[in-house]
Amino acid sequence: MKKAAAAELVFIPAPGMGHLVSTVEMAKQLIGRDHRLSITVLIMKTPFDKLKVISTTQSLLLKAAEDRLKFVHLAQDDGEAVAELPSKSPGYFMWEFVNMNKQHVRDHVTKMMNSTGSTRLAGFVVDMFCTPMMDLAAEFGLPTYAFFTSSCAFLGFLLHLDTLTRDRNRDVTELKDSDAELEVPVFVNPVPAKVLPAIVLHKEGGSSFMLGVAKRLRETKGIMVNTFEELESYAVKRIANDDMVPPIYPVGPVLHLVNDENEVEEEEVIQIMRWLDDQPSSSVVFLCFGSMGSFDDEQVREIAQALEQSKHRFLWSVRQPPPKGKVEMPSI
Secondary structure, three states: OOOOOOEEEEEEEOEEEEEHHHHHHHHHHHHHOOEEEEOOOOOOOOOOOOOOOOHHHHHHHHHHHOOOOEEOOOOOOOHHHOOOOOOOOOOHHHHHHHHHHHHHHHHHHHHHOOOOOOOEEEEEEOOOHHHHHHHHHOOOOEEEEEEEOOOOOHHHHHHHHHHHHHHEEEEEEEOOOOOEEOOOOOOOOOOEEHOOOOOHHOOOHHHHHHHHHHHHHOOOOOEEEEEOOOOHHHHHHHHOOOOOOOOOOOOOOOOOOOOOOOOOOHHHHHHHHHHHEEEEOOOEEEOOOOOOOOOOOHHHHHHHHHHHHEEEEEEOOOOOOOOHHHHHOOOO
């Protein structure tokens, strides 16, 4: 019997901590399933990680590297050039930032293709926000799969917005401040348009970015989603039965639960854990909106009032938004 050739995948995660960590953990699961598979993770560098959150995370992941899993830090573009990107919306910045890194990815993949060895390059796996990299995969004649770090319901929501725009010529930003209720196939109940994520209703870049993500996701060979069917059975079934969507693979929950042995816990963290240990089981609501999640003063007050009125114990990770007009990480 002829021995199967070894294959290598190129993973391209978004630089945010929540995207990077889950992508690497997914890569670990894949190589653990087949000894013939290896993965190279291409990491894009951002110039505005002042708190070194992402760089610290990358260091932890590098220490946890396993056989057949390689990390490559791509060259960093001039910080001034990145800062000059129009800051109309976070979505616009991410889209342009990913496009700026195309040449770095092209250069490295070219080296991989030209290197001698028995391993063949089998395809790209791109983050949900890195779909512009699909153009490079096509250049190299490789298939692209996507890793969707959010829920299956949110994936279906984005795809539905794409359908409204493409097939019904509807401008979804017109739903902003509307009293209309939106029928979304992956949602059991209609959703008031006014509670939709602000970015999808943002006229100056946000909406076009999210619609661009949805459009490119349809062009992939398959979408891995960080969820599991028992959690989102309704949404998974609705998308799986949609002929206009590539195959979806619920692969979650993909979690990183290993602490750095040399990491010294801060006193505040120790106090929080002690407080949690003293609470009744399943009694605490935890709010965390990711390393890039932040709200203005009015939104924070509204969330705080809702939490107080709920009468539930809660733990809330709050970050201050960057100054208006600047693309920076939120601060603690």
